[in-house]
Amino acid sequence: MGKNLQSEVRLRPVDLAREHGLSTQAVRNYEEAGILPAAARTPHGYRTYTPLHAGALRAFLALLPGHGHPTATAIMRAVNDGTVDEAFRLIDESHAQLLDDRRTLRAVEDALRDLDREPTTPPERGGTFVGPLARRLGIRPATLRKWEEAGLVHPHRDPRTGYRVYDGAAVRDARLAHQLRRGGYPLERIAPLLAHVRTAGGLAPLEATLTDWQGRLSARGRALLTGAAELETYLRERDGDRPA
Template sequence: MADKPQTRVRLRPVDLARGHGLSTQAVRNYEESGILPAADRTASGYRAYTPLHASALRAFLALLPGHGHATASAIMRAVNEDADDEAYRLIDESHSQLLGDRGTLRAVAEALRDLRPTETDGEKSDTASGSSSGAAFIGPLAHQLGVRPATLRKWERAGLIQPGRDPRTGYRVYDEAAVRDARLAHQLRRGGYLLEQIAPLIEQVRAAGGVGPLEGALSDWRARLSARGRAMLTGAAELDAYVRERDREREGGG
């Protein structure tokens, strides 16, 4: 006796939305934007979704935390348009960005470690500046860092350091904050970072009120990167499940 054809499960927009905290309109919007594959229509014109659409929705929502809305949407559209290689390229690009962020975090953490004040450092700073206040002129500071005075002037033009001026002579005077910024810039330059990459990091130090508060921010930054990496794993698993289900349906003629 011939097997009876299996009845395909039909789902309403509310069936997909339920459990994800979404509105039915959001589900329809996802379909219209290509995040979900196109749905069939009933005789009366209503959308008829299937478990495949539910799998696509799970994949998209899992991709969001690791890749962001724009990239997650582009990944799903590529898969639904049979452009799987493009989807994988987008995923690779996100991983590359995460790796770059980890490298920046590591460079900043290493630079801050080198900037932790010690008694010896304080003595060197006072000796090099010729002042008990910790302020330094351009020549002694350049000598202390092992760079040319022209380099410090270049960093100043790039906004990395902000020296004051001696009211009597007009010479540049680097207070403790400027010396700190110069040392941080020096460490990051040694790590291969460009001036335009260093500038926003220096701004973070200034906004945090110094190196100490930024160390706490680095811990939060590290936790966010770890969470993003874990989210990428979850998103990859759900996307793989969706692609496998899509391929099975095609092979079965469903």
């Protein structure tokens, strides 16, 4: 019965487009990209769609917020090509990325809490040299130099001696890098976070950013669930439309 209904109902591009506020050209583009199954044609060459195509469009648009356009497109192409396991793999990758992002956020939050608990020693007038700062952090001077090469800290040079001098911002960056490294954070992931701290003007403005970050992760998690539900609906319609 489902198969007959799908095959008898005919929809125009405008019928699919109107439901989502899209242009008919967008619907045609989605079909050409493999997001929708290939449409049948009338004797005059006009596209005709079925409820199955409408379901594919709903699934794709539901996948977009959680997966992004490239991955959502790849998921629908895989489903329509009959390689559903590839679609599931892509979905798993998006969930794994979300989990990794949550762990990243937690590591940053833990590092900030650790910094708040640490007694702060104001840097010497004019800044702190590499040796005293390394001793304060319990690391080797070579480690600080390695962090500098990786872009984590930015000491300036004493114009008379050429020694590295760490001002208050550089000391803060070194302390935050130290906490993140203790948490197993790789250097290449720390540098962008510290750049964000500098852009925010310090740690205090970063708190609002972390709250916003958490909200966006939660929204993405919910979007993944919504996309999965619509895709499951489409898969059921698609499987029911297949001949036995």
